[in-house]
Amino acid sequence: GDSVTQMEGPVTLSEEAFLTINCTYTATGYPSLFWYVQYPGEGLQLLLKATKADDKGSNKGFEATYRKETTSFHLEKGSVQVSDSAVYFCALSLALDTGRRALTFGSGTRLQVQP
């Protein structure tokens, strides 16, 4: 079945450090890829997305590139802030002929940014 694998957390960084959270996927078709972020006590917010190979999604200084050859979608940010502390989820979505769709999530990676 389809699956998403994320690096184990927590990831602890100092403010202004470079962030990478690794994400790889397995899918039977050609998925769209997403990063969602969850702040404490809240639901999920869409951070960025990419729908085809070599697409780069970007938002709020975060970036991720859809790499079909390595089945990866790693999240990066050049300089993290304390306010970026949250749990980050990588996810994929496959659109079937019938239009059915569901998100398959990774296990999440907790990011802690220290001042």
Add this chain to the structure above:
Amino acid sequence: KAGVTQTPRYLIKTRGQQVTLSCSPISGHRSVSWYQQTPGQGLQFLFEYFSETQRNKGNFPGRFSGRQFSNSRSEMNVSTLELGDSALYLCASSTSDRGRGEQYFGPGTRLTVT
């Protein structure tokens, strides 16, 4: 445009009871999906509704059911609650019936079963 809303935000129920959760999607969104989030199992897909029809279902027992109304609002019901049903239940809405559209999540309903 208002986001996805879920009610109630918090619920405490006793084992054996049943519960109904409500979700109002973003205006114009016709697809509504439900997810369960627990520390042990992470985020798991429950089901998806589109135009009042369930068109996708995850691997959950029949105690979990849902429906969608003509205005796209959706409810999910859990009968005969078990302790393991304690979780954050998230609703997400999406605009397109095909393709690769992203889903927008509500704040969730925190269900505690005692």
